[in-house]
Amino acid sequence: MSDYTTEPTRCEAMQEDLTELALGTLSGRSRSEVLDHVESCSRCQSELEWLSIVADTVLQLAPEAEPPVGFESRLAERLRGSSDVRRLKHRRRASVLTAAALLAAVLGFGLGTLVTARSTDNVSQTKTANLISTSLNSQGHVLGEVFVSAGNPAWMFMTIDSGTPSGVVWCEVTLTGGRVETIGQFNLSGGYAAWGAPLKSPAGQVRTARLIAANGTVLASAILPA
Amino acid sequence: MNRRWSRGEDDISDELLLSGMAVGDDRAGLVFVRRYQRRLFGLALGIVGDTGLAEDVAQEAFMRIFRHAPVFDARRGSVATWTLTITRNLAIDALRVRRAVPTDPQDRVFQELMSNRRQPDDAALTSDAVGRAKAALAGLPIEQRRAVVLAAMYGRTAAEIAAEEAIPLGTAKSRIRLGMAKLREAVVIAEAL
Numbered sequence: 001m002s003d004y005t006t007e008p009t010r011c012e013a014m015q016e017d018l019t020e021l022a023l024g025t026l027s028g029r030s031r032s033e034v035l036d037h038v039e040s041c042s043r044c045q046s047e048l049e050w051l052s053i054v055a056d057t058v059l060q061l062a063p064e065a066e067p068p069v070g071f072e073s074r075l076a077e078r079l080r081g082s083s084d085v086r087r088l089k090h091r092r093r094a095s096v097l098t099a100a101a102l103l104a105a106v107l108g109f110g111l112g113t114l115v116t117a118r119s120t121d122n123v124s125q126t127k128t129a130n131l132i133s134t135s136l137n138s139q140g141h142v143l144g145e146v147f148v149s150a151g152n153p154a155w156m157f158m159t160i161d162s163g164t165p166s167g168v169v170w171c172e173v174t175l176t177g178g179r180v181e182t183i184g185q186f187n188l189s190g191g192y193a194a195w196g197a198p199l200k201s202p203a204g205q206v207r208t209a210r211l212i213a214a215n216g217t218v219l220a221s222a223i224l225p226a
Numbered sequence: 227m228n229r230r231w232s233r234g235e236d237d238i239s240d241e242l243l244l245s246g247m248a249v250g251d252d253r254a255g256l257v258f259v260r261r262y263q264r265r266l267f268g269l270a271l272g273i274v275g276d277t278g279l280a281e282d283v284a285q286e287a288f289m290r291i292f293r294h295a296p297v298f299d300a301r302r303g304s305v306a307t308w309t310l311t312i313t314r315n316l317a318i319d320a321l322r323v324r325r326a327v328p329t330d331p332q333d334r335v336f337q338e339l340m341s342n343r344r345q346p347d348d349a350a351l352t353s354d355a356v357g358r359a360k361a362a363l364a365g366l367p368i369e370q371r372r373a374v375v376l377a378a379m380y381g382r383t384a385a386e387i388a389a390e391e392a393i394p395l396g397t398a399k400s401r402i403r404l405g406m407a408k409l410r411e412a413v414v415i416a417e418a419l
C-alpha cells in the first residue's frame with residue numbers, strides 16, 4: 001500500500017472525503033476537489049472503488065420486510081399506466097377487473113396461476129417451461145449459454161464467459177426451414193458479454209443461434225432442442 | 227448439452243430476468259418483483275419509517291428498474307446492488323421532500339440493523355462479502371456503527387450526523403472513515419477468497 005502516485009499526505013488528507021464520496025453524502029466544493037484528485041491519482045481511484053463496494057454492501061444488510069397486502073397489484077397498475085400506447089386501448093376494459101385480475105393481465109398470468117404460484121414446485125415449472133437453455137459452443141468448448149423464451153414477446157439472451165476475442169459480434173438465428181435472421185449486435189469485451197434481444201420469429205422456430213465476428217467468422221454456435 | 231428448463235424460478239439469474247423485462251416479458255417481471263419486493267420494501271421502510279411512504283418508494287424503484295432494465299450493465303455491479311441503490315436514493319429523496327424530520331434512529335428497523343445478532347437466514351441470502359460486512363459491522367464500536375449506518379443507509383452527511391449526535395464535525399467524519407475502513411478490510415478479504 002505504499003504505491004502513491006502523488007504525495008502521500010495529500011492522499012491521506014483525502015481519506016475522509018473519499019469515504020463520504022463513496023457513501024454519496026459529500027457535496028459542493030469538497031466533492032469536486034476529491035473528484036479532481038481521484039482523476040489524477042490511481043491509488044485514490046482504486047480506494048474509491050473499494051469504498052463504493054463497501055457502501056453498496058452495507059445496503060444489502062437492510063432487513064427485509066413484507067410489503068403491505070396489494071403491493072403487487074398496485075405496482076402492476078402503475079406499470080400499466082406507464083406502458084406504451086399499444087396497451088392503452090385495453091385499459092378501459094381492464095379497469096373494471098379486480099386488482100388481482102389486473103395484475104394477472106399486466107404480468108401475463110392466468111388468475112389461477114397467480115393465486116397458487118408460490119405454493120407448489122409444479123407451478124413454477126409450468127411458468128418457466130417455455131424458457132429453454134442450451135450451451136454455446138466453439139470447436140468443442142463451451143463459451144457460454146443461450147436462453148430462448150417463448151414468452152410474449154419471444155426473446156433470447158446469452159452469456160459469454162470465456163475464450164472469445166473482443167469486438168463487435170452479430171447474433172443470427174436459423175429458423176425451421178433454413179431462413180436466417182439477424183437478431184442484433186453487441187460488444188464482447190475481454191471475451192465477456194451478457195446480452196439479450198427480442199426475436200422476430202416465434203421462439204419455437206429457432207433451431208440454431210450463431211455468433212459472427214466482424215470478418216464473417218462463426219465464433220460460436222448453439223443448437224436449440226426441437 | 228441441451229436441456230429444457232425444469233428447475234424452479236429461483237435458479238433463473240437476475241440478469242436473465244432483467245433481459246426478459248427489457249423486452250417486455252411480463253412473466254420475467256413478475257418473478258423479479260417477487261424476488262426483490264421484500265428487500266426493496268424493507269430498505270425503503272428502514273429509511274423512511276412509514277409504511278405508506280415506503281410502498282411509494284419501493285414501487286417507484288421498481289418502475290425505474292423496469293424502465294432501465296435494457297441498459298443495465300452487469301460489469302458495473304450486481305443487480306442486487308443496483309436495485310438497492312436506486313431504492314435508497316429514492317427513499318432519501320422522499321424523506322427530504324416530504325418531511326423535514328428524519329427517521330428516528332431509535333426505530334425498530336434501525337435497531338435491527340444496529341444489533342450484533344446474526345439472522346438465521348443470512349447465509350442463504352448473502353454472498354461472502356455481505357456476510358463478512360455484516361459481521362464486521364456488528365464488531366464495530368457502537369459510535370462507529372451508528373455513523374456508518376446513518377451515512378450508508380440513511381444518506382446522512384457528516385454535518386448532519388455531527389448535529390444529531392451532538393459531536394464535533396471532525397469526530398463525525400473520523401467515525402465514518404474508521405468504520406468504513408474496517409468494513410473495507412472485511413470485504414477485501416472476502417473478495418480475495
Ligand SMILES: [Zn+2]
Nearest residue numbers: 011041043044
Ligand atoms: Zn491520492
